[in-house]
Amino acid sequence: MISFTKRRVVESDVCIIGSGISAAMVAQKLARTTKGKIVVVEAGDEAPALAKRYALRERFKSYGESPWPDDHLDGYEIDGPLQSRSMQVGGLAMHWGGVTPRWSPEDFRSRSLFGVGTDWPISYDDLDPYYQEAEEIIGVAGEQGPSSIDPRSKPFPMPAIPLTYNLGLLKEWTTQAGITMWSQPAAKNSRPYDGRNECCRNDTCSPICPIGAKYSPDLTWDRLRKANRITLYPRTMVRRLVLDERSSRIVSAEAMQRGAGSGAGTPVEFRAKQFVIAAGYAWSAHLLLLSRSSRAPNGLANQSGTVGKYLAGHRSQQAYLALPMRLYPGMSAHHSLLSKQFMRAPSGDKYLRHDLRVWESSVGREPRLRDDAGTPLLGDAIMKDWRERTKTGVARVRAYYDVIPDRSSELTLDATRRNAWGDPLPKLAFRDAPESAALRGYSNETLRALFAKMARAGGGTVLSGASGEGSGWQDHPAGGCRMGTDPATSVVDAWGRTHDHENLFVVGAPTCVSASCANATLTFCALALRSAEELAR
């Protein structure tokens, strides 16, 4: 018997592919500024409801279990450092730390100012209003740093999360060390905001906030769905975009309904006037490359040959410093101090820009089973040894430093690994541009020297240090569909519109030209909101 699987057709004005934080920004803005029909397509499942998150958090705390069970697709183990396997409604921002610094004005003009990298087609000033808009949508609590190194045109929507007692002491120490630090801005409510709870320092922000005090995209999706402003299709994998036969417009997105329930395996065709790829740095470029055809043999939006190229991120140096002060670890391991004073002009004659953060830490101060002489310890002896070692405190310090991306830092299709539908999986490799590679030793040495100087200023010592270079991984990955004014060297324009297809946008992380030296999500949100403005025109 032959069975036919019926194709389902969904029509809309705007079809957004992906449901992470950038998608949520675009959808929210379009829902507010247009009357069009918006559909959102997500390959992963629904995230557990807020009411279930305390219980999920308990399992995480007690057993290390994922608080987002089944938030992945089977068969997606890929070659190279993927940021996260997570794929669900809300994307990676379901388990982000909620850390939201803005980038620095210099990040957008590194070629003009320092002779390295590539200038963005937009400036910090262009992005400033969208940073503000993003901060207001997701609810950022922040403290204005010195305006000379932390420029912004309007105040934060919420006062900063207060410094803990520990961070207060650590701030005094960093001031002694000649470093100006302030409270790290965060997408966490320092007061009830936008119908959500005030943060109460549950301190498991990443991977899970149990009370919704930290912004996560599901909150936006819940609201937009309740208002009937969007239709969200979970468990629906977009496999390729289809080019119109007579023009450069995209006519549809071909998808497949996943899972084991009713409708599983049903092909779905999404037709729309405009398509928005909001699938992060990896899956956005991957979809464009998968969408190759006789008219676009290298994939869509890829006349420049740069789709998947110039993957960007930053490296880090970290150290734990023993300090002669009584700290109380556990007050808040997630909240930190921030300094941007090293994000501006390089302090030496070589190009090194970095952020600096300081946290409380218990590293080197944990209870242990043997003392320094190797003698085994039991209860009373463990507690006595622990108390003795915690009379002084430990600070964790970390600096992300800017890495100039190389063209060969890339996502390609892996002919050797395929998903359940036979589509090649992506393969990832991060590589520094030669100028960054040549400076890596200098960068690491300079940062280690800074940490040692900080320790000395507080009468302390460096306990241990580490660099985040392990597996070729670069943190807060971006790029792969970088923006630019020249269609020969970039994938999208300054608004995220692809140079090759007038009705196809890529938004957020993939459009970044570089990745600064600080957490990136707020910048992805600001870029997505800027794209949404153009989409609405």
Add this chain to the structure above:
Amino acid sequence: MRGVSRRTFLAALAAAVPTASFVRRAHAAAVDDLVGRPETLRALGEAVLPSELGRARITANVDGFQRWIAGYREGAELVHGYGTSKLTWAGPTPATRWSTQLDELERAAQRAHARPFAALSIAQRQELVRLALVDFKEERMPPVGRSPHVALALLAHFFSSDAANDLCYEAQILRENCRPLAMSSRKPLPLAATRRS
């Protein structure tokens, strides 16, 4: 000759044929055993947990450890790492191993003192525990579920808790508990007398 218990039989069967059904039944049998004869585990708690907790809080901690064991889910998806697409899952239940180790402590008590483990003095119990741990070289507290010996698991379970952290610092830090933001700028209050003893 002593017969093989149902628990031991199921543990051996699950090790030899690790199908989900056998593993689940072996885990359940070990949990039943731990719940059904809590004396050895409680006596172990009194030997290895800090004495300043007092008997009632030691018992409460041991009971909490039993609940932890009962709640263990073999094969549960663990939290994802960053920078990798690899996934990890919870390993085989430790309950069967720990239950066997409690049997061994009982046998050692009978051999050395001809009395049950729970009937020994704290010093005698500690000596037997030290002997049992001779082959384990851990310096750091292992994750509870990966503790190679039940005594280490009991230690790890307590010392990784927010209560242990408070006891060490003799302050109400209340790590990972919901706490008003406003109070966090102040030095944590000292532990109340009831919490310390």
